[in-house]
Amino acid sequence: MLFRMCGSVQRLSLLAFACLLGCTSSTLEAEDLVEFLNGAKVKGSVTSIRKEAMEFDFTAPFGQRTVSKTYRFQEVHAVTYQGKRFILTPMNLASVPSPDTDSGNSARTPREVDRVIDQAGKNFPDWFASTELNYPPTLDLGWPIKPEGGWNNQKNMGQFIWDVINPNPGRWKSGIKLVHLCLDQHAGQAELMKRDRATLGRMYFDLLQDYERAAYWFRLAGVQKGEGAGVKLAECYWRLGCEEMALQQLVSRTYTVGAAASAIKLYGNMSRYDDAQKMMARVVNTNAAYEGLIAMGDAMRQAGRFEEAIDCYEGVLASKQFRNADYENRFKKRASESIEAIQLFEQVNITSLPDGTYEGESTGYNGKINVEVSLVGGQIESVEVVSHNEKQFYSAITDTQNSILRLQSVRGVDGTSGATITSQAIVNATAKSLAGTAK
Numbered sequence: 001m002l003f004r005m006c007g008s009v010q011r012l013s014l015l016a017f018a019c020l021l022g023c024t025s026s027t028l029e030a031e032d033l034v035e036f037l038n039g040a041k042v043k044g045s046v047t048s049i050r051k052e053a054m055e056f057d058f059t060a061p062f063g064q065r066t067v068s069k070t071y072r073f074q075e076v077h078a079v080t081y082q083g084k085r086f087i088l089t090p091m092n093l094a095s096v097p098s099p100d101t102d103s104g105n106s107a108r109t110p111r112e113v114d115r116v117i118d119q120a121g122k123n124f125p126d127w128f129a130s131t132e133l134n135y136p137p138t139l140d141l142g143w144p145i146k147p148e149g150g151w152n153n154q155k156n157m158g159q160f161i162w163d164v165i166n167p168n169p170g171r172w173k174s175g176i177k178l179v180h181l182c183l184d185q186h187a188g189q190a191e192l193m194k195r196d197r198a199t200l201g202r203m204y205f206d207l208l209q210d211y212e213r214a215a216y217w218f219r220l221a222g223v224q225k226g227e228g229a230g231v232k233l234a235e236c237y238w239r240l241g242c243e244e245m246a247l248q249q250l251v252s253r254t255y256t257v258g259a260a261a262s263a264i265k266l267y268g269n270m271s272r273y274d275d276a277q278k279m280m281a282r283v284v285n286t287n288a289a290y291e292g293l294i295a296m297g298d299a300m301r302q303a304g305r306f307e308e309a310i311d312c313y314e315g316v317l318a319s320k321q322f323r324n325a326d327y328e329n330r331f332k333k334r335a336s337e338s339i340e341a342i343q344l345f346e347q348v349n350i351t352s353l354p355d356g357t358y359e360g361e362s363t364g365y366n367g368k369i370n371v372e373v374s375l376v377g378g379q380i381e382s383v384e385v386v387s388h389n390e391k392q393f394y395s396a397i398t399d400t401q402n403s404i405l406r407l408q409s410v411r412g413v414d415g416t417s418g419a420t421i422t423s424q425a426i427v428n429a430t431a432k433s434l435a436g437t438a439k
Helices: 002-018 110-121 157-165 169-185 190-208 211-221 228-239 243-250 257-269 273-283 289-302 306-318 325-345 396-407 420-434
Strands: 032-036 041-050 055-062 065-072 076-081 084-087 356-363 368-376 379-387
Touching: 110 211, 110 243, 157 169, 157 190, 169 190, 190 211, 190 228, 211 228, 228 243, 228 257, 243 257, 257 273, 257 289, 273 289, 289 306, 289 325, 289 420, 306 325, 325 356, 325 420, 356 420, 368 420, 379 396, 379 420, 396 420
Parallel strands: none
Antiparallel strands: 032 041, 032 076, 041 055, 055 065, 076 084, 356 368, 368 379
């Protein structure tokens, strides 16, 4: 009964909107608002409505230009037009990013989150016993804080994790088990144990997105607020369903620059854009403002606030201070391609494109990322990263591909924590591919 009632309300709202055929918002002072099925929102003007075709035209500012696009009713959740809100398509809750997307958990109290973390952290994962250790006999399991000699990923544990474990998903679980082994061998050595625990927290977080165990090990390591691991702990709390704990963890008088950029991203994911702006203000006058601007641009873009996103990306292009020439080239390319992707994709109607495979490329952390996007019947059937040079990409490739498929759009796609540059490069490459021609 409830479903039939909701369906009736939706049809009435849709018909009411369709009956405004011939009206335009250009004569009104109030801005119109489009709400997409992925949760993104865009302000602009509805310029025409075509009842028979069940579609409308929408114009919105993007940076220094104005872009017009046609939307079908079925592509849009709701439109606020002439001050009235019309629901065109019921929201599919499964397609909206939420803090529990990865864990499958609903909102929890701090006590419930503590219990979940404690229970998971004190037990090994199901895969642990059956996973075989895989490491070279030359590896020094003593793992000193400051290893001697040059870079040697066959001797030093930290370098082995960076060069061998992180870039190879097939070795992630055996790598985590190896760090557990080191922790056992370092019993009674406080400094080494703290490092081992923090490493386990990062690996469970970055590689497996096991937020319960990541939080457990971060807390045992005593990670500090205002540092990168502290922001990851805050995200664990949010992913586990407790925004209150996440916000408390993010409160700090001091922040490292990298951690501030991560906090901006997290605030954006939580839709707390004022907090993201305040964090941005803390780094805007530093020599790493470009990192904050990239994070702020990504947050605004995910929210559908494209004009503000473009302003942030343009701030990166105007910046004069970078860590080095390589970083300047990398971040400016990323900003430029993000602007291009926003402008291109807003001019593309996927449902009107012919079936075929579309190619695109964008700049990742270590060079070009090439994607192929397959369209069938006006739907994205597959997104494949066909080549890349990324190393610390963690789960960004599969996560981003799956998000684009789930949302049937690059709008609202959340960059994978720890590998946001890789994630957004895939988003940009996908947008650029769909603005091109099928091969």
